[in-house]
Amino acid sequence: MILQVALDTPLRRVFDYRPPTSLGSHGVPPLGVRVRVPFGRQQLIGVLVGVASESAVAPPKLKAALEILDEHSIVDPVTFDLLRWASEYYHHPIGEVFAAALPVSLRTGQPALQKTEWWCLSDAGRRELSAPGARRAPQQRALLAWLGTRGCATGDDIGEEFKPAQLRSLATRGWIVEAAAPAAAAMEMRPSEVALTLPQAACVAAIIASLSTFAAHLLYGVTGSGKTEVYLRVIAAAIGEGGQALVLVPEIALTPQLVDRFRRRFSSGVVALHSGLSTAERRDAWRAAHQAQARIIIGTRSAVFTSLPKLALIVVDEEHDPSYKQHEGFRYSARDLAVMRARGANVPIVLGSATPSLETLENAATARYSKHLLPQRPGASQAPRMSIVDLRKHAADQGLSTPAMQAIDRHWVAPCAHCDARMTLHRRAQQLRCHHCGAHSPVPAICGSCGQALNPVGQGTERVEETLARLFPDAPLARLDRDTASARGAVQTVLDRVHSGEARILVGTQMLTKGHHFPEVSLVVIVDADQGLFASDFRATERLAQTITQVAGRAGRGSLAGEVMIQTEFPEHPLLNRLMAEGYEGFAVSALEERREAGWPPYSRLAMLRAEAKDSLGLDAFLRAAVNSSRRLNEAAVKVLGPASALIARRADHFRAHLLIETAARSTLQRFLKDWLPQVEKLRGPPGLRWSIDVDPLEVD
Numbered sequence: 001m002i003l004q005v006a007l008d009t010p011l012r013r014v015f016d017y018r019p020p021t022s023l024g025s026h027g028v029p030p031l032g033v034r035v036r037v038p039f040g041r042q043q044l045i046g047v048l049v050g051v052a053s054e055s056a057v058a059p060p061k062l063k064a065a066l067e068i069l070d071e072h073s074i075v076d077p078v079t080f081d082l083l084r085w086a087s088e089y090y091h092h093p094i095g096e097v098f099a100a101a102l103p104v105s106l107r108t109g110q111p112a113l114q115k116t117e118w119w120c121l122s123d124a125g126r127r128e129l130s131a132p133g134a135r136r137a138p139q140q141r142a143l144l145a146w147l148g149t150r151g152c153a154t155g156d157d158i159g160e161e162f163k164p165a166q167l168r169s170l171a172t173r174g175w176i177v178e179a180a181a182p183a184a185a186a187m188e189m190r191p192s193e194v195a196l197t198l199p200q201a202a203c204v205a206a207i208i209a210s211l212s213t214f215a216a217h218l219l220y221g222v223t224g225s226g227k228t229e230v231y232l233r234v235i236a237a238a239i240g241e242g243g244q245a246l247v248l249v250p251e252i253a254l255t256p257q258l259v260d261r262f263r264r265r266f267s268s269g270v271v272a273l274h275s276g277l278s279t280a281e282r283r284d285a286w287r288a289a290h291q292a293q294a295r296i297i298i299g300t301r302s303a304v305f306t307s308l309p310k311l312a313l314i315v316v317d318e319e320h321d322p323s324y325k326q327h328e329g330f331r332y333s334a335r336d337l338a339v340m341r342a343r344g345a346n347v348p349i350v351l352g353s354a355t356p357s358l359e360t361l362e363n364a365a366t367a368r369y370s371k372h373l374l375p376q377r378p379g380a381s382q383a384p385r386m387s388i389v390d391l392r393k394h395a396a397d398q399g400l401s402t403p404a405m406q407a408i409d410r411h412w413v414a415p416c417a418h419c420d421a422r423m424t425l426h427r428r429a430q431q432l433r434c435h436h437c438g439a440h441s442p443v444p445a446i447c448g449s450c451g452q453a454l455n456p457v458g459q460g461t462e463r464v465e466e467t468l469a470r471l472f473p474d475a476p477l478a479r480l481d482r483d484t485a486s487a488r489g490a491v492q493t494v495l496d497r498v499h500s501g502e503a504r505i506l507v508g509t510q511m512l513t514k515g516h517h518f519p520e521v522s523l524v525v526i527v528d529a530d531q532g533l534f535a536s537d538f539r540a541t542e543r544l545a546q547t548i549t550q551v552a553g554r555a556g557r558g559s560l561a562g563e564v565m566i567q568t569e570f571p572e573h574p575l576l577n578r579l580m581a582e583g584y585e586g587f588a589v590s591a592l593e594e595r596r597e598a599g600w601p602p603y604s605r606l607a608m609l610r611a612e613a614k615d616s617l618g619l620d621a622f623l624r625a626a627v628n629s630s631r632r633l634n635e636a637a638v639k640v641l642g643p644a645s646a647l648i649a650r651r652a653d654h655f656r657a658h659l660l661i662e663t664a665a666r667s668t669l670q671r672f673l674k675d676w677l678p679q680v681e682k683l684r685g686p687p688g689l690r691w692s693i694d695v696d697p698l699e700v701d
């Protein structure tokens with residue numbers, strides 16, 4: 001018997017081992033258990049992904065595994081298959097795929113299951129605790145008192161505070177007794193306070209009717225139209241019989257209200273998985289999910305891999321959000337994998353958005369997904385008034401872009417010495433910083449080329465903030481962007497200032513469009529729409545339309561009527577006008593037509609081979625050799641375009657370029673990559689070359 005083990009290495013293969021001697025005649029271990037193996041001079045922990053009768057490695061060279069760590073697979077069978085499928089589909093090494101999916105605790109060999117003994121205070125222990133009398137052993141008394149306030153505790157919890165000897169001596173005296181785990185508190189569902197509207201009820205009924213089968217439902221409704229209420233209802237129905245629900249959100253730090261709402265509706269069993277958890281917290285959350293004690297798992301991207309043996313329903317909120325795509329390493333789309341997972345588990349999936357991605361709208365148009373529209377609730381404030389500000393006619397004050405400002409901006413550029421990017425001015429820190437490589441330098445007082453004194457310009461949030469502060473000295477300001485949000489708790493502080501009404505003007509980046517509810521905001525100004533209209537990436541207009549629609553949906557939701565102003569130098573742009581006249585849905589129809597004509601997804605399938613190296617000629621030669629090797633495969637239905645320079649052609653002193661692979665069908669693309677990538681792997685590149693493949697890339701420049 002040969003064990004095929006996935007190890008966390010960049011090699012696209014599995015590793016063969018003989019079973020550990022300790023296995024004896026125990027038979028074949030189940031797939032999905034962890035295996036400790038010798039690897040060079042170290043030991044690694046991998047996952048058993050196959051068992052074969054023979055190996056290509058010669059028998060004397062074949063090493064024996066050291067230990068099998070688990071009795072059962074550490075992930076449910078659907079997730080196990082999903083991970084193997086994802087490794088093939090994204091052409092990413094299977095060991096790295098498992099490593100990306102599993103919490104650190106499992107990768108380092110901690111038990112997958114929580115084997116808990118519980119200890120409870122006995123009647124004798126209770127008597128001892130209340131007896132006034134001699135106090136010989138303060139340590140034991142302390143443990144007794146500690147347990148007295150709890151009644152029962154797990155051996156693990158006791159072990160964190162006390163020594164094993166103390167526990168043993170209390171047990172010997174009969175003051176504490178071992179007990180079976182107390183039954184997990186039954187999940188209590190509180191009834192909703194609202195009666196569903198007719199469209200909500202229809203949608204809930206349709207989703208509930210599809211429980212226990214695979215079905216994809218697009219829930220299409222503006223912010224505040226009642227999507228979350230629909231999620232809560234269908235989840236209650238789906239998990240009633242002991243099932244589990246997985247809820248994916250773009251960013252938990254930005255949507256604390258959502259988690260609160262779930263916790264209020266479902267008393268216990270709601271677990272949030274996010275980057276703010278400690279290793280131990282993450283381990284406990286994972287175990288609770290794997291043992292089906294956690295019933296609703298709310299998490300970001302990587303939560304799609306959580307082991308959920310009783311999965312009954314998946315919800316992907318804000319399904320259009322680009323943060324569902326991992327942008328480095330294992331470049332998966334959590335939204336797409338969630339659909340695959342629902343299919344594998346034979347459960348329904350709900351994709352919610354006020355601005356669905358064009359891919360999802362196309363899937364709805366071709367009836368692969370069912371589409372449910374939630375109109376704005378009656379009584380909700382009116383749709384905001386939208387207008388376009390022609391920047392060629394209207395000069396705006398400093399910071400809020402004017403043609404003059406832009407001219408100055410074009411003339412004063414502080415390039416990063418390591419990248420083809422401009423530095424961003426950070427006024428508070430009196431620094432120029434490059435957001436691509438992190439380089440920073442002090443702000444020069446005079447121009448390096450002409451010697452004139454420098455005036456800072458640009459339309460960064462900090463600059464706009466300054467102008468506004470000068471024009472409206474009495475209005476307290478809050479700012480939310482990548483820089484202000486980086487400190488822990490900073491986002492919450494800003495949001496609290498806005499919600500309390502203390503801050504009257506809020507300046508920010510697209511971050512502001514993610515899930516926030518600002519009912520008192522009455523005016524939204526989009527300072528610069530043109531970046532979205534004329535970016536080289538074919539998805540840029542979709543992103544812009546989503547941003548405009550999302551911020552507009554947040555304006556004037558309280559007692560105030562909303563107004564949205566969009567600053568652009570191209571007020572006649574057709575897509576922008578369609579968006580203004582007919583909303584996101586009308587825009588989407590036009591945008592999909594454009595995509596079809598241009599042969600972009602969803603009417604074609606793409607992959608990108610990205611590469612970087614310090615030697616630009618060597619980089620180019622490598623990519624050209626890759627193109628040549630693709631020609632030899634004679635795949636007429638596959639176009640390999642490039643090499644082209646990346647948008648930022650140099651980052652941290654590395655040149656960056658890519659090839660774009662384009663086909664009509666997924667299966668052709670998959671077959672091609674399977675044949676081609678091993679050829680690319682054999683090519684000799686320049687020193688330090690790094691390359692990666694991105695299947696279904698979200699950004700193509």
Ligand code: ADP
Pocket residue numbers: 194195196197200221222223224225226227228229230
């Ligand atoms: P979304 O998720 O689309 O933003 P929510 O479900 O959060 O919408 O609903 C917005 C607000 O409207 C919430 O305060 C919610 O409690 C309330 N709400 C939702 N459905 C109803 C309903 N049928 N009747 C009354 N209020 C509702």
Ligand code: ZN
Pocket residue numbers: 416417418419421434435436437438439651652
């Ligand atoms: Zn840089």
